[in-house]
Amino acid sequence: MEGPRPPAEAEWPQLLEFLNKNLRSGKSWSINSEYPTALTLQNLHNIRIFKNNDNVISHAVVKPLVVKSPHVIFKVAAIGSVVTDEAHRDQGLSRQIITECVQLAEQQNCDVAILWTNLFDFYRKMNFELAGSELSFIIDKPVGEAQPGVRFSTDAKIAPEAVLRLYSQHSVASARTLEETRKFLSIPETKVFTAWDANNQLVAYAIEGKGADLSGYIHEWGGSVTHLLSLLSYIYKTTQQTKTLIVPRHSSNLIQKLQAQKLVMNDGFLGMIRILQFDQLSAKIKRAFRSEACPDVVLEKRNGVYWFGAGSEIVTVSAEADMTRLIFGPVDYKALDMFSPATLAKLEKVLPLPLWIWGWDSV
Numbered sequence: 001m002e003g004p005r006p007p008a009e010a011e012w013p014q015l016l017e018f019l020n021k022n023l024r025s026g027k028s029w030s031i032n033s034e035y036p037t038a039l040t041l042q043n044l045h046n047i048r049i050f051k052n053n054d055n056v057i058s059h060a061v062v063k064p065l066v067v068k069s070p071h072v073i074f075k076v077a078a079i080g081s082v083v084t085d086e087a088h089r090d091q092g093l094s095r096q097i098i099t100e101c102v103q104l105a106e107q108q109n110c111d112v113a114i115l116w117t118n119l120f121d122f123y124r125k126m127n128f129e130l131a132g133s134e135l136s137f138i139i140d141k142p143v144g145e146a147q148p149g150v151r152f153s154t155d156a157k158i159a160p161e162a163v164l165r166l167y168s169q170h171s172v173a174s175a176r177t178l179e180e181t182r183k184f185l186s187i188p189e190t191k192v193f194t195a196w197d198a199n200n201q202l203v204a205y206a207i208e209g210k211g212a213d214l215s216g217y218i219h220e221w222g223g224s225v226t227h228l229l230s231l232l233s234y235i236y237k238t239t240q241q242t243k244t245l246i247v248p249r250h251s252s253n254l255i256q257k258l259q260a261q262k263l264v265m266n267d268g269f270l271g272m273i274r275i276l277q278f279d280q281l282s283a284k285i286k287r288a289f290r291s292e293a294c295p296d297v298v299l300e301k302r303n304g305v306y307w308f309g310a311g312s313e314i315v316t317v318s319a320e321a322d323m324t325r326l327i328f329g330p331v332d333y334k335a336l337d338m339f340s341p342a343t344l345a346k347l348e349k350v351l352p353l354p355l356w357i358w359g360w361d362s363v
Contacts, residue, residue: 003050003058003093004100011056012041015049018056022083024212029188031081034211036183038063038363039081046104048097050088058084058093062101063363064108065174069354071288076174076355077105077113077276080363098126102276111281112355114271116362123272129321131328132270132355133249137263139218140242144229144257149198152234156192160185162202166222172250172356184360187211195223195231203227206235208243210359218245219359225253249329250354270355273324285327285350292349313343328355 007015016030019039024031032039038061039047050058060082067074079101084093105113117123120130160181167173167181185192188211195204204223209215218235221228235243247254259265275281282299289297298314300307306317308326315338317323325331329352333344 001050001052001057004048004097006045007047007049007056009041009044011049012044015047015056015059018085019059019081019083022085023081027188027212029211031211034187034213035061035063035081035363036187037180037361038078048100048104050084050093050097052088055085057088058097060094060097060101061363062104062113063361064105064110065357065361067172067174067355067357069172069356071291071350072284072353074112074281074284074355075108075110076357077101077108077110078357078361078363079105079113079115082115082117095126098123102126102274106276109277109280111275111277111284113274113276114357116271120272124321126274127320128272128274129324130269130271131273131324131330133330133352134268134270135247135249135255136217136266136268137245137247137258138242138265139232139236139245139263141261141263142233142236143261143263144226144231144233146233147195147227147230150203150227150230151196152231152238153194153196154192154238155194156185156190158185158192158194158202163205163222166202166205167220167358169222170358172248172354173358174361187360189215193231193235195227195234204231206231207359208235210362213362214359216241216244217359218243219362221245225257228254229257246359248354248356250356267330269330270328270357273328273355275320275324275327281327285353288350289346292346294346294349297346297350309339310343310346313339315339326351328352 019031046062048060049056063078065076067076164181189209191208193206197203204227206218207220208218278301297310306323309315331352333348
């Protein structure tokens with residue numbers, strides 16, 4: 001047995017065969033068409049495999065992302081496509097590969113790593129914790145009025161420039177190129193819904209599905225709240241199907257409008273997050289507080305213990321999981337019996353940090 005190691009270019013066809021057999025059995029497409037920026041020859045150095053008797057038996061991939069937010073620019077390592085051949089499970093291969101992926105992310109100066117799984121206890125042993133916020137709304141009725149001069153379309157053959165223009169208006173999003181957007185629009189089983197004004201300008205879009213994943217979920221969207229609600233109504237009326245809209249907590253205007261419709265809302269986590277470079281992340285957060293005229297905020301790690309607060313109000317946090325949730329949520333700082341109202345008001349200017357990974361970026 002050899003590994004974990006990066007695959008050679010000559011092993012690429014064999015690797016895809018392994019992934020398709022174990023993760024996309026019965027599908028008419030190859031898994032790399034679903035993840036066109038992660039499962040690529042250009043990203044081989046961020047892929048790790050085990051081989052046995054010249055056969056791939058375990059795999060995981062890292063996709064580094066640069067994520068902008070109002071206060072902090074993160075470097076995030078998304079980890080995914082974690083799979084081990086059934087005959088070789090319970091031998092610690094996935095644990096070794098994930099450990100290697102974390103080391104890869106640290107070497108590339110990533111602030112945090114994130115992955116999506118239901119094996120919570122397994123990943124908690126490797127210092128990942130459920131954190132961040134994700135809201136989902138069940139769209140089971142029209143939620144907005146038609147807008148004058150606006151037409152709708154389900155044609156996926158649209159200019160990626162138009163989608164990228166609206167995507168770039170998000171306050172929290174990963175950096176994307178035009179070519180990446182073009183590739184995302186070509187992912188199998190992706191439904192593209194769009195709204196256009198009288199000047200033929202894209203004013204809203206919504207993306208449902210991503211290959212074998214996210215069917216029935218609108219995981220990417222953009223445009224003004226008014227146009228987006230109108231588009232969501234069009235989607236419901238034309239498909240006559242219930243959809244689930246995934247929304248970041250910082251999209252307060254959209255959330256308020258959807259809550260007013262009394263839709264079913266589920267409050268969940270963004271994913272399992274592990275802080276990789278605490279001192280680097282802490283320095284970014286303290287710079288953000290200084291820009292908000294709060295230079296006395298303390299966020300430090302001393303002898304394995306976290307020191308957190310402002311001015312003379314400092315608490316110690318021993319568990320990394322607790323610190324992860326304090327930084328990324330979900331935390332209601334006002335409900336914490338830790339700080340005075342004045343200190344809480346300071347902390348809430350920046351924390352919890354609004355980290356968000358859009359559906360096309362998940363791996």
